[in-house]
Amino acid sequence: MDTALVIGGTRFIGRHTVEELLDHGYEVTIFNRGTHENPFATVEGVTHVEGDRGDETALEATAVSVDPDLVIDCVAYHPEGVRTATEVFSDSRYVYVSSGAAYARREVPQREGETPLEPCSPEQADDDSMGSYGPRKAEGDRVVVEAAGRGIEAMAVRPCIVYGPHDYTERLDYWISRVRNHDRVVVPGDGQHLQHLAYVADVASALRVVGEDGVAGEAYNVGDRRLLTLAELIETIADAAGTDVEVVPAGERELAAGGLSPTDFPLYREYPHVLSTARLASLDWESTPVGEAMSRTVADHEKSGRDGSEHDPGREAEERVLGVLDTL
Structure with missing residues (x-):
C-alpha cells in the first residue's frame, strides 16, 4: 500500500483529499496543529500527527517516521514554507496547493507556462494579508520549479475558486x-x-493524479470543465x-x-x-x-x-x- 502525508487535512480541500487518497488505497497520515475537529479520528487507515507546518524539526521528524511516498501540502501560504517542505520531503513526490490567483494577467484562459505569474517582493513573501496572497502563491510555484531543478519531484496545482461540501468560506x-x-x-x-469555479472533490482528485503522474516542476490548473x-x-x-x-x-x-x-x-x-484545464485533463483527470x-x-x-x-x-x-x- 502507498503512503501519503497530507499537511492540513481536516477542513475543506484537505479533508476531501484524505477521502480521495483512502478511496485509492493509500495509507494516510494527517499533519496539522489539531486546532480543528478531526473527521478521521476513528477512520481506519488514517493517522494524525500533531505539529506546526512552520516547525522544520517537526516536519523532519514526520518525514522520518512516516516516510511518505506522496506529500500533499494544503496549507503552504508562504514561499519559505514551500522551500522548507520540498527539502524536508525531498525523497517523496511533493504537491503544493497553489492558486489561480498566482496569475498576473487577465488572459482568457490563463495557461500554465504561458500566462505570467505575479511578482513577489520580500515584504510580500512574509506578509499575511489577502493583498499578497497571489504573489505569495506565485513565489511558491517558483520554489517548486527550483526544487525540480535539483532533482526533487515537486509539482503545483492551481485551483480557481473552490466550492463544495464542508466549505467554511460560505x-x-x-x-x-x-x-x-x-x-x-x-x-x-x-x-x-x-x-471559474472548481468542485472540491475534483481538486482532491487533481492533487492525487498530479502526485502520481505529474511532471516535476510543472503546474496544473484545476477547475470545472x-x-x-x-x-x-x-x-x-x-x-x-x-x-x-x-x-x-x-x-x-x-x-x-x-x-x-x-x-x-x-x-x-x-x-x-478562466483557467485552462487541458494540461490536467491530459493526465486522464475528469471533472464531475x-x-x-x-x-x-x-x-x-x-x-x-x-x-x-x-x-x-x-x-x-x-x-x-x-x-x-x-x-x-
Missing part, C-alpha cells in the same frame, strides 16, 4: 440560501460575469434545490438605490477569470458534471447550518433594488 452558501428562501434573487450586473455565468450558477443551484427562482439582474444605478455595489455580492468578478456537483453541495448546505450570512449585503437593501426595478 461564499456559495450565500447564494444557496438566497435561492432556498426567496423567489427573486438579485444578481449584480447582467448576470453574465464568469468566475464547464463554466457557468453567475446567472447560470444560480439557476443550477435552483435545479439542485428543486425550486424555481427568478434571477433579477441589477446594474450599478439600480444597486445604488439599495446602497449596494456589484462587489458587495460574493463570487462577482468584474472581469472573466456541474449538476451532480451542485446537488451534492446543496445537500451538504441543507444539513450544515451554514447560511453565508457574513457575505449578505442585506435583504432589505435588495428589496429596495427590486422595488426600483419593478418601476422601470
